[in-house]
Amino acid sequence: MNVLVTGGLGYIGSHAVLCLLKSGFDVTIADNLSNCDISVHKRLEELSDKPIKLYTTDVRASLSKIFEEDKIDAVIHFAALKAVGESIQKPLEYYDNNVYGAINLLETMSHYGVKSFVFSSSAVVYGDSGLPYREDAPVSAATNPYGQTKIMIENILQDLYRADNSWHIAILRYFNPIGAHESGKIGENPVGIPNNLMPYVAKVASGELKELSVFGGDYSTPDGTGIRDYIHVCDLAEGHIAALNYIANKTGAHTWNLGTGKGYSVLEIVNTFINITGVQLPYKVVARRAGDVPVSYCDPSKAQHELGWQATRTLTDMVKDTWHWERARTADERL
DSSP states (O other), X not given: OEEEEETTTSHHHHHHXXXXXXXXXXXXXXXXXXXXXXXXXHHHHHHHTSOOEEEOOOTTSOOHHHHHHSOOOEEEEOOSOOOHHHHHHOHHHHIIIIIIHHHHHHHHHHHTXXXXXXXXXXXXXXXXXXXXXXXXXXXXXXXXXXXXXXXXHHHHHHHHHHHOTTOEEEEXXXXXXXXXXXXXXXXXXXXXXXXXXXXXXXXXHTTSSSXXXXXXXXXXXXXXXXXXXXEEHHHHXXXXXXXXXXXXXXXXXXXXXXXXXXXXXXHHHHHHHXXXXXXXXXXXXXXXXXXXXXXXXXXXXXXXXXXXXXXXXXXHHHHHHHHHHHHHHHHHXXX
């Protein structure tokens, strides 16, 4: 089976590519390089010891060439803008890139008769509903445009299956991926100031950034900072293999949470990083970030029961692998 991975050079996409190749799939990557570096392609080929076909294109552009040149059997769709705060400032960019991009991709798939689709959704679709988040919770109250784009695409996928029940669709609601590949060769390295906690922590620890901004210290949580369900990116990648295998012989539009079911606060992450690495992290508590909820963690039991998947890596693993990647990355950049 040949799997097209959109956004395959990005943080989650690159780890999924390695996992797919390790599991015996062939992979074709499409990426517009907007939030990654082309060097990731070479690193993936070195780690997998296989050539990987890459199309440097945007999902809003014509994708016909990919489907005409390659026999695509399934698509995993990662390509999207993903920063909550930025989405509030630039809603039109998010609706255009995320929603129109997904529609263009799905229309192309339909034209070429490719109907197996794994969608990268998000925990933000739950808004501020009751905890722990379950897949049957209402998802109409996302607190930011990024979350609304994910809800829209989920609704499009449900409507698509109702109109044509030959589709095989997996909707994966991610919680908060952190960590890096154990090799230290790939990890999260966003362009500009990081929007996510762990790459921000790592860049402060390495001296690349001066201090960490903790967004909000007055939430109704034990230490006043937001709580999230952090999951190792490699566990998350393995969840995609489980979902792809599940839908291989099952039509439908299926939804699963991918998380650990346990929440950690921002300061717990910071203190764990300090304790494990011995590196001090200067930080300051600043105003809450628009669109954030105080607490977010999932009930992962549906994925455990139906996919036979569960997260196995610990917070210690997540921190160690992040720091291994950060030190390797900064060492490479000094060469």
